[in-house]
Amino acid sequence: MSTRTPAHPRTSADTERLKLQPCTLVLFGASGDLAHRMVVPALFRLWRRGLLAPGFRLVGYARTKLDDAAFRDGMRKAVLEKARPGDEEAWPAFAERLGYITGQYEGDQAGYRQLAELFGQADESGATARRLFYLALPPKEFAPVIRQLAEAKLLGRSYQAPTDGWSRVIVEKPFGRDLASARELNAAIARDVDEHFVYRIDHYLGKEAAQNLFTLRFGNALFEPVWNRNYIDHVQITAAETLGVEGRGGYYETAGAMRDMVQNHLMQLMALVAIEPPDRWTSTAVRNEKVQVLQAVQRLEEDAICRDAVRGQYGPGTIDGAPVPGYRQEPGVDPHSMVETYAGLRLHIDNLRWAGVPFYLRAGKRLAARRTEIAIQFKPAPHTPFPVPDDAGGANTLVVEFAPNERLTLRVAGKAPGRGMLVTPVELAYCGASSGEKPPSAYENLLVDALVGDPTFFARADEVEASWAIIDPVLHHWEHEPELRFPNYESGSQGPLEGDAMVQRDERPWRDLA
Ligand code: BG6
Numbered sequence: 001m002s003t004r005t006p007a008h009p010r011t012s013a014d015t016e017r018l019k020l021q022p023c024t025l026v027l028f029g030a031s032g033d034l035a036h037r038m039v040v041p042a043l044f045r046l047w048r049r050g051l052l053a054p055g056f057r058l059v060g061y062a063r064t065k066l067d068d069a070a071f072r073d074g075m076r077k078a079v080l081e082k083a084r085p086g087d088e089e090a091w092p093a094f095a096e097r098l099g100y101i102t103g104q105y106e107g108d109q110a111g112y113r114q115l116a117e118l119f120g121q122a123d124e125s126g127a128t129a130r131r132l133f134y135l136a137l138p139p140k141e142f143a144p145v146i147r148q149l150a151e152a153k154l155l156g157r158s159y160q161a162p163t164d165g166w167s168r169v170i171v172e173k174p175f176g177r178d179l180a181s182a183r184e185l186n187a188a189i190a191r192d193v194d195e196h197f198v199y200r201i202d203h204y205l206g207k208e209a210a211q212n213l214f215t216l217r218f219g220n221a222l223f224e225p226v227w228n229r230n231y232i233d234h235v236q237i238t239a240a241e242t243l244g245v246e247g248r249g250g251y252y253e254t255a256g257a258m259r260d261m262v263q264n265h266l267m268q269l270m271a272l273v274a275i276e277p278p279d280r281w282t283s284t285a286v287r288n289e290k291v292q293v294l295q296a297v298q299r300l301e302e303d304a305i306c307r308d309a310v311r312g313q314y315g316p317g318t319i320d321g322a323p324v325p326g327y328r329q330e331p332g333v334d335p336h337s338m339v340e341t342y343a344g345l346r347l348h349i350d351n352l353r354w355a356g357v358p359f360y361l362r363a364g365k366r367l368a369a370r371r372t373e374i375a376i377q378f379k380p381a382p383h384t385p386f387p388v389p390d391d392a393g394g395a396n397t398l399v400v401e402f403a404p405n406e407r408l409t410l411r412v413a414g415k416a417p418g419r420g421m422l423v424t425p426v427e428l429a430y431c432g433a434s435s436g437e438k439p440p441s442a443y444e445n446l447l448v449d450a451l452v453g454d455p456t457f458f459a460r461a462d463e464v465e466a467s468w469a470i471i472d473p474v475l476h477h478w479e480h481e482p483e484l485r486f487p488n489y490e491s492g493s494q495g496p497l498e499g500d501a502m503v504q505r506d507e508r509p510w511r512d513l514a
Contacts, residue, residue: 022055022127023451028145029136030060036078039136042443044079047094051448055125060100061111071100106144112152119154129165132450136172143188150192170199170450173264174255178475179468186461195461199450204265205457206442209406213272228353236375237269239363240513242319249332257343258471261363267467269374270359274349283456287463294466298348300473309474310498311483312342314366317491324491338482341365342489344499360503366491369513372402386421388413393425407431
């Protein structure tokens with residue numbers, strides 16, 4: 001693997017492009033958690049990296065009554081909580097770009113009129129002709145807000161953009177709660193906005209580790225020849241968290257692990273591992289391939305669901321030496337809740353490349369360790385002239401790690417120093433952060449992409465529907481057959497025993513979380 005210092009491909013070219021393109025970002029849900037934790041801090045980092053033009057404006061929009069000063073103050077606290085050197089000094093110039101509108105999302109037109117006035121103002125820089133609407137809102141608000149923006153002629157087919165103007169919308173997850181509602185939502189949005197102006201965000205696609213999969217697979221001659229059923233034994237995709245629901249009990253009760261993590265993040269990662277090489281690097285080519293592979297995932301029939309889909313709910317336990325409550329004791333959670341905080345799937349892809357290769361997916365909260373990774377397990381060497389113990393790396397493992405560190409490792413068999421062919425595992429590692437520069441966050445990457453109009457790392461309508469189609473039968477089955485043994489795993493453990501049983505049947509145990 002390369003040890004060359006990586007260059008962040010977006011930095012220089014996009015600085016120039018964005019400087020040519022001052023724009024206005026309207027952040028719906030601006031008083032909320034996502035805006036404070038993710039969106040505005042990421043915008044501030046872009047500002048500090050010189051990617052946002054001086055004419056850039058950020059307009060917060062929410063129901064909470066605030067004025068510009070209070071909005072700026074709240075954002076200052078949120079952004080500077082994790083300040084890096086120079087951030088304090090840089091804040092005032094960024095804060096000047098921030099404004100706030102108090103408004104309703106539905107019904108009352110006053111807020112939208114204020115927005116229309118703002119966009120109606122002549123602006124030499126062109127910032128008002130280039131608009132990004134970021135919907136950091138609960139999904140029920142997506143379609144009504146888009147409708148209102150279209151009626152105000154600010155977005156979609158009703159917006160007559162001047163040359164060099166555009167109007168795009170970013171939609172947060174969850175995108176629907178099943179296939180039917182996702183289709184409905186897609187159709188509602190499509191009534192007002194063409195698909196190529198809709199950016200469905202999945203922050204996993206913005207992670208450096210996810211994007212690295214493309215360079216690894218398609219930028220090297222080494223991997224493609226072995227990237228198939230002849231050499232790969234199986235794939236494990238894990239998103240294990242030690243955190244619980246962190247005050248989001250109300251939301252989580254409507255979601256569960258399958259909707260919160262598997263339908264979006266894990267399905268996207270599986271698609272990145274499994275896609276056929278796109279012929280060109282265009283958003284259409286890449287997303288077409290993703291849809292193809294998601295559509296090729298074998299549907300789980302009723303009898304397979306009991307075997308190949310598992311769920312769990314955490315009970316009380318210990319994390320990092322401290323006692324933690326069970327899910328049912330979390331604020332906002334029904335004390336008899338049947339919602340899963342762990343979901344596991346065993347999937348197969350029906351195509352020539354992957355026939356017979358299991359993809360194991362698991363996501364869970366309050367597990368033994370924070371570990372998010374894709375592990376590609378290769379088959380053992382077919383013949384070795386000296387003994388290679390099972391744990392010595394002879395069956396190579398390529399691990400794309402997202403957390404706790406973003407890095408790639410390839411485990412191979414190496415020779416232990418000294419006389420004789422004593423085999424020992426060796427890890428070849430590539431760590432993006434080793435260049436000294438902190439890699440951009442997922443939200444930084446995706447915001448830049450949306451600002452330059454590149455939807456490659458956003459989910460297209462048909463992709464979202466294809467991944468709902470995979471899990472819909474499981475959700476349906478679970479709804480009708482409640483799991484009566486909840487809670488079925490202790491906080492701080494490796495997850496429910498049912499999850500282990502699912503992979504042990506194939507004699508392919510989960511990788512240890514510790
Ligand atoms: C979010 C989920 O999409 O992803 C959260 O709603 C989860 O429940 C989070 O904790 C995990 O993201 P990351 O980047 O910390 O792995």
